Amino acid sequence: MERKVRSHWASRIGFIWAAAGSAVGLGNIWRFPYMTGENGGSIFILVYLLCVALLGLPLIIAEVMLGKISQRNPVGAFQKLAGKNTPWQLAGFMGVLAAFVILPFYSVVAGWCLSFLYKTITGVFEVGHSMAEIMSIFKQLTSSPIQQSVFHGLFLAMTVGIVLAGVQKGLQRWTEILMPALILILVGLAGYGLTLPGAQEGLNFLLSPQPEKLTSQSILSAMGQCFFSLSLGMGAMLTYGSYLRANDRASNSSLWVVLMDTVIALLAGFVVFPIVFTFTHEPAQGPGLVFVTLPASFLQMPGGTWIALAFFILLFFAALTSSISLLEVVTAYFIDEHKMLRSAAAIMPGVVCFLMGVGCAYSGGYFDFLDKLASNYLLPLGALIISLFTGWKLDKKFAKNDFGGTWFYGFFYPWLWCVRIIAPLLITLIFLNALGIF
Numbered sequence: 001m002e003r004k005v006r007s008h009w010a011s012r013i014g015f016i017w018a019a020a021g022s023a024v025g026l027g028n029i030w031r032f033p034y035m036t037g038e039n040g041g042s043i044f045i046l047v048y049l050l051c052v053a054l055l056g057l058p059l060i061i062a063e064v065m066l067g068k069i070s071q072r073n074p075v076g077a078f079q080k081l082a083g084k085n086t087p088w089q090l091a092g093f094m095g096v097l098a099a100f101v102i103l104p105f106y107s108v109v110a111g112w113c114l115s116f117l118y119k120t121i122t123g124v125f126e127v128g129h130s131m132a133e134i135m136s137i138f139k140q141l142t143s144s145p146i147q148q149s150v151f152h153g154l155f156l157a158m159t160v161g162i163v164l165a166g167v168q169k170g171l172q173r174w175t176e177i178l179m180p181a182l183i184l185i186l187v188g189l190a191g192y193g194l195t196l197p198g199a200q201e202g203l204n205f206l207l208s209p210q211p212e213k214l215t216s217q218s219i220l221s222a223m224g225q226c227f228f229s230l231s232l233g234m235g236a237m238l239t240y241g242s243y244l245r246a247n248d249r250a251s252n253s254s255l256w257v258v259l260m261d262t263v264i265a266l267l268a269g270f271v272v273f274p275i276v277f278t279f280t281h282e283p284a285q286g287p288g289l290v291f292v293t294l295p296a297s298f299l300q301m302p303g304g305t306w307i308a309l310a311f312f313i314l315l316f317f318a319a320l321t322s323s324i325s326l327l328e329v330v331t332a333y334f335i336d337e338h339k340m341l342r343s344a345a346a347i348m349p350g351v352v353c354f355l356m357g358v359g360c361a362y363s364g365g366y367f368d369f370l371d372k373l374a375s376n377y378l379l380p381l382g383a384l385i386i387s388l389f390t391g392w393k394l395d396k397k398f399a400k401n402d403f404g405g406t407w408f409y410g411f412f413y414p415w416l417w418c419v420r421i422i423a424p425l426l427i428t429l430i431f432l433n434a435l436g437i438f
């Protein structure tokens, strides 16, 4: 059967916004601050930044490149580049499956965010509410499967809606609107955070390393966070790369995405920790950090409901531009490999993820399990395979071309040795170390 012409981004900038939209998400604004809080602050950030430089950057280039060269979804990409029915394609299938692990819990958390927006607008949150009151509102939400399912369903419906509209009219158009808005709100909130009395203490927590707090588990968490935050290891970046044109560059576009993602995670820290150290002094709160401590702190201040409103809009935008990339992996797979229409290929997995998310909502702790399973195991494993494939199996001329002809060319060999040796070795060592093997 003849293939339809593949859709492409309208411009290179379109790709950068969309890929940055995928990367910047709950991972930066909800997960990164609480992970940092739980794992000892600045030392975690230091390890995280090392992971970004040695694993994140080389691997995002590799993933985007595999997409660009193959012009396919993750399964099709490995089949096209490695040949039919080789074990490599397992990485592609694992990616499509990982979307069904991540999207349901991601969307439940994004649903919390929508519900908080709703509560802020309808006046459930009022200035003067205490920490205990917010805590009980959050507990009531997370123990109500019905409430959670409604908001999670709403969020998924929006995700499906955007993916339905396609590459240029859906993914690209919405990220080009939502991402600049997100950056404006974040910079505003960070500016505000830095004027608070706890700013100094907050920044100290983020910036002065205490190496004694580093454990093998926190190194694994830093690596997991790096892959999760950059949307790596399951083919999301590969799929976005597949909408580049053959003469676009994967390499230096990816650099922009990594820069934006990292700066935005740090900025989120500059918003959260000054506030935490001004009002509660409890940085190690876990997943409730952004949903309890933060709103409770906002509501101690005059006009706090407006700040809460801005913050939850920010979180919602960030989540939406990421969830569409998770769904797009599955949609692209069904369109390419099973010749489905985009509508069916977006709605069907959307419904499955909705039902799985409802399952999450009914069984509380299960979502933490999915989160860890994906970030600490599935993504690093996927990234390991992608790295070995790009380093050893893919013809070097593709990568050489991609890097060629610009100031970026000097990075070709360092990049190559990263994906060949350094990344696979580091991922394996961090795994073994976390399993307690040495």
Ligand code: TRP
Pocket (backbone or CB within 6 Å): 022, 023, 024, 025, 026, 027, 028, 102, 227, 228, 229, 230, 231, 232, 233, 234, 236, 322, 323, 325, 326, 379
């Ligand atoms: N990177 C996003 C975040 O930080 C989440 C995300 C989108 C993701 N697509 C992904 C994570 C693919 C892993 C794999 O919130």
